[in-house]
Amino acid sequence: MDWTALSVSLRLALLTCLLLVPLGVWLGRALARAHFRGKPLCEALVALPLVLPPTVLGFYLMLSFGRDAPVGALWQRLTGEGLNFTFSGILFASLVANLPFAVQPIQRAFESVPPNLREAAWCSGLSPWQTFLRIELPLVWPGIISALALTFAHTLGEFGVILMVGGAIDGETRTLAIAIYDRVQAFDERGAGIMSATLLLVSFVTIGVVYGLAGRRRWRRG
Amino acid sequence: MAERNANGPADDGTKLVPATGRLEVTVRQAGPIPLDAHFHCDAGELLALVGPSGSGKTTLLRAIAGLMTPREGRIACGDDTWLDIEAKVALSPQQRRAGMVFQDYALFPHLTARQNVMVALGHLAAASRAACAERWLARMHLEGLGERYPWQLSGGQRQRVSLARALAREPRALLLDEPFSAVDQVTRRRLQRELARLREQIRIPIVLVTHDLDEAVALADRLCVLHGGNSLQTGDAETLFRRPASAEVARLLDRHNVFAGQVVEEDGARWLRWGALRLEVAQGLDRLTPGQRVAWYLPDSDVVLHRGDRPARGERENPVLGRITEMVVLGGTTSLALAVEDADATLRFDISTHAARRSGLCRGAAVQVSLLAAGIHLLPDEPPGDTR
Numbered sequence: 001m002d003w004t005a006l007s008v009s010l011r012l013a014l015l016t017c018l019l020l021v022p023l024g025v026w027l028g029r030a031l032a033r034a035h036f037r038g039k040p041l042c043e044a045l046v047a048l049p050l051v052l053p054p055t056v057l058g059f060y061l062m063l064s065f066g067r068d069a070p071v072g073a074l075w076q077r078l079t080g081e082g083l084n085f086t087f088s089g090i091l092f093a094s095l096v097a098n099l100p101f102a103v104q105p106i107q108r109a110f111e112s113v114p115p116n117l118r119e120a121a122w123c124s125g126l127s128p129w130q131t132f133l134r135i136e137l138p139l140v141w142p143g144i145i146s147a148l149a150l151t152f153a154h155t156l157g158e159f160g161v162i163l164m165v166g167g168a169i170d171g172e173t174r175t176l177a178i179a180i181y182d183r184v185q186a187f188d189e190r191g192a193g194i195m196s197a198t199l200l201l202v203s204f205v206t207i208g209v210v211y212g213l214a215g216r217r218r219w220r221r222g
Numbered sequence: 223m224a225e226r227n228a229n230g231p232a233d234d235g236t237k238l239v240p241a242t243g244r245l246e247v248t249v250r251q252a253g254p255i256p257l258d259a260h261f262h263c264d265a266g267e268l269l270a271l272v273g274p275s276g277s278g279k280t281t282l283l284r285a286i287a288g289l290m291t292p293r294e295g296r297i298a299c300g301d302d303t304w305l306d307i308e309a310k311v312a313l314s315p316q317q318r319r320a321g322m323v324f325q326d327y328a329l330f331p332h333l334t335a336r337q338n339v340m341v342a343l344g345h346l347a348a349a350s351r352a353a354c355a356e357r358w359l360a361r362m363h364l365e366g367l368g369e370r371y372p373w374q375l376s377g378g379q380r381q382r383v384s385l386a387r388a389l390a391r392e393p394r395a396l397l398l399d400e401p402f403s404a405v406d407q408v409t410r411r412r413l414q415r416e417l418a419r420l421r422e423q424i425r426i427p428i429v430l431v432t433h434d435l436d437e438a439v440a441l442a443d444r445l446c447v448l449h450g451g452n453s454l455q456t457g458d459a460e461t462l463f464r465r466p467a468s469a470e471v472a473r474l475l476d477r478h479n480v481f482a483g484q485v486v487e488e489d490g491a492r493w494l495r496w497g498a499l500r501l502e503v504a505q506g507l508d509r510l511t512p513g514q515r516v517a518w519y520l521p522d523s524d525v526v527l528h529r530g531d532r533p534a535r536g537e538r539e540n541p542v543l544g545r546i547t548e549m550v551v552l553g554g555t556t557s558l559a560l561a562v563e564d565a566d567a568t569l570r571f572d573i574s575t576h577a578a579r580r581s582g583l584c585r586g587a588a589v590q591v592s593l594l595a596a597g598i599h600l601l602p603d604e605p606p607g608d609t610r
């Protein structure tokens with residue numbers, strides 16, 4: 001059992017969720033509320049990682065993470081490190097690859113909140129910020145939970161993008177999914193089996209907890 | 223509890239919310255929704271905005287609440303200016319404190335009835351909000367329902383929660399957007415009675431948006447007739463129905479007797495020539511010149527059916543002979559259409575079904591009616607081309 005790989009996987013999944021879900025709330029709300037000319041284009045961009053083969057996405061990310069590419073160069077200047085073959089690099093890649101999983105459920109949730117509820121909140125004296133916290137956020141909570149579950153599960157299972165950007169450096173970029181592949185390549189079926197079962201269990205427990213949270217609602221839409 | 227329900231809100235006699243002043247609204251814009259409206263509503267008064275769908279009623283209400291900002295206009299309530307485009311004043315909905323009851327009530331589905339009301343009690347100390355919310359629910363006859371979620375309430379109960387939430391904020395004006403349209407007839411009548419009783423306890427302007435004329439007449443002190451965002455005429459029901467400002471107002475009020483005529487001077491007096499008929503008019507002819515063509519209107523209450531057995535009121539005034547072309551019984555009233563050959567026009571009016579039976583009316587029957595001279599109202603419009 002490769003505990004280091006499990007810890008890399010969990011760290012990656014948690015950080016992706018932590019960074020991406022707030023972004024998903026902001027972007028999903030903006031896309032649900034706004035009507036502008038370029039909206040279909042924005043939605044298409046968000047959905048793109050969903051339809052691209054992971055290797056294609058990984059390839060372009062790898063190119064843009066290079067020292068001569070703008071993103072890689074900027075990161076180099078800010079931190080003094082490169083992005084390819086580092087944990088920061090696979091975290092970036094994971095954020096991009098999971099964008100649709102975080103944004104879309106939240107956007108759908110915001111779209112299903114009647115706009116006059118916000119107006120009723122304003123007329124009741126709630127500030128826009130209070131309206132967001134006390135009215136909108138509880139109403140889109142199921143969407144946020146879905147986004148969390150999808151992002152977490154998808155990050156644990158991501159293979160192609162991570163391999164392209166990060167390779168398989170022990171303790172840095174070798175996630176459990178990649179470790180399983182390595183074990184199989186080395187004809188260690190027992191090791192691969194244990195790790196697969198671990199990933200299955202972690203995924204199942206996580207999704208169970210998350211859906212349990214979502215299910216504890218005493219109200220429903222009438 | 224039953225007794226309290228019968229006697230109206232629990233704390234009768236006390237003013238539920240602080241009194242405010244007159245609400246004055248002037249709003250203009252060319253688009254996207256054209257608006258050109260001007261009206262006012264005094265504290266304690268109920269003004270109904272009436273008009274067909276798309277006439278801008280709801281948009282105006284939203285402009286008052288601060289949920290939309292028109293291109294031009296000024297809205298003030300008492301001494302407070304809520305909107306003054308020229309002076310670049312535009313208060314937020316929160317600052318205006320207008321209580322709004324939305325058409326579908328817009329209750330927060332994840333909060334209980336009590337929590338819904340508590341949301342509007344931000345001006346009170348947190349500790350006293352729950353008790354205050356309960357008091358508001360009790361005033362709206364919702365005792366014991368505070369723990370229920372909106373989906374567990376009936377349509378009428380939801381409307382009351384919505385009204386409680388609007389009033390709990392101690393609003394400076396109360397805005398009601400079709401508040402009775404989403405409930406059944408029986409509930410609607412009960413809620414309307416409750417609103418009429420509630421009015422006695424609040425001295426703030428109340429603006430009611432409705433497309434139901436009967437509801438507007440029953441509940442409002444004055445009506446403002448809207449069409450295409452224009453406020454065409456504002457006045458009490460009596461004035462509107464007897465003296466509509468234009469043929470369009472008459473049409474919007476579902477009045478049909480608008481005709482074309484001509485001012486004539488004969489036998490030393492002025493008359494209204496209507497086809498081959500010569501009508502006596504109580505007032506208005508002297509400000510017109512003989513020969514002038516004019517549109518005129520008659521409220522259907524001023525069409526008097528002659529009875530065979532004994533003379534009717536005003537029988538000698540403007541007798542007109544017609545033939546019944548349409549007779550529709552709608553419960554207690556019967557709607558008649560009368561073809562007047564002498565004027566090539568159709569008169570429409572309602573009489574009680576009882577009277578229609580007594581007179582033995584039927585389709586095709588020839589009857590005589592009087593058009594009361596005091597009821598004939600000369601309109602400023604160009605006369606309609608088709609006199610039907």
